[in-house]
Amino acid sequence: MIIETINMNGYGLYVWSAFSFTLLSFLTLYVVIKIQYVKEKNKFLSKYETLNDKKAKIARSQTINQEILSSSQTI
């Protein structure tokens, strides 16, 4: 049964390579986008830390900034 599933009447190489290529492409794209996301988020946090109290207060007043800061605390 297992050998039959792998071999697929001689078409196994084509079928498995097509599915593997698809899943590998998905994984690569996910990792690339995730790296970009983490990089931008870390850049934001390091910039935020350099702000003085007055500027930090202004930055915190914006919804998106609040969300980025709160999500970084949970990581």
Next chain:
Amino acid sequence: MFKLLEPNKIFLITSRAPKFVIALFIVVLSIGLLEALILSPEDYKQSHSVRIMYVHVPAAWISLGIFSSITLLSISGYIFKNKHFFLISKSLAPSGLVFCIVALVTGSIWGKPTWGTWWAWDARITSMLILAIFYLLYLIAWRIYRNKEQVIKITTLITIFGIINIPIIKYSVDWWNTLHQPASINIMSKSTIHSSMLLPLILMSAAFALFSLLIFLMKYNTELIKLKNKGLERL
């Protein structure tokens, strides 16, 4: 209506949604793979090689759908002067390109046992390759042009030229003699595909759609944080 699409309101949803989308994607993909690779029957003519259809067809559908959405958003953004539409378009493009490449590569793998060749300059394959080139041009334009107004004009032009190719891809099998068979699934008329093959195709299409949604959300959040980084510099 456009106020509902403001980044401040949307980010509350888009920043939390990926974890739910990824969970749903894993569930749907697992069921889809089980159906596509094991439970669905082999074809009487193509035998097990028909299973490649379950990754090839959804990838092609979604890459066409994403390019059409990018064009619609770019033109709407240009007409209504809404820059947020361009941010959504830009975030959709990476997954569109990957789906287009997946459709081309899996199509090539499918071509070898079915037609006896990895590649043919057939109307549909060539027009899909042209679509991949348009995706590349679109993404490169966003990378090389720094001026916002300029990049908006150029990317909109790329999508307008690229959208001409979409009906060519769709109807190439009817207009020319190609190696591809005519469409088996029709919304307007009865589909010619058996339900035992339609189910895995729908499941894999749903999984691919969820994956493109996941990538879109992650890319969109990244772009918004990038904008906020610039905002912090201006404080």
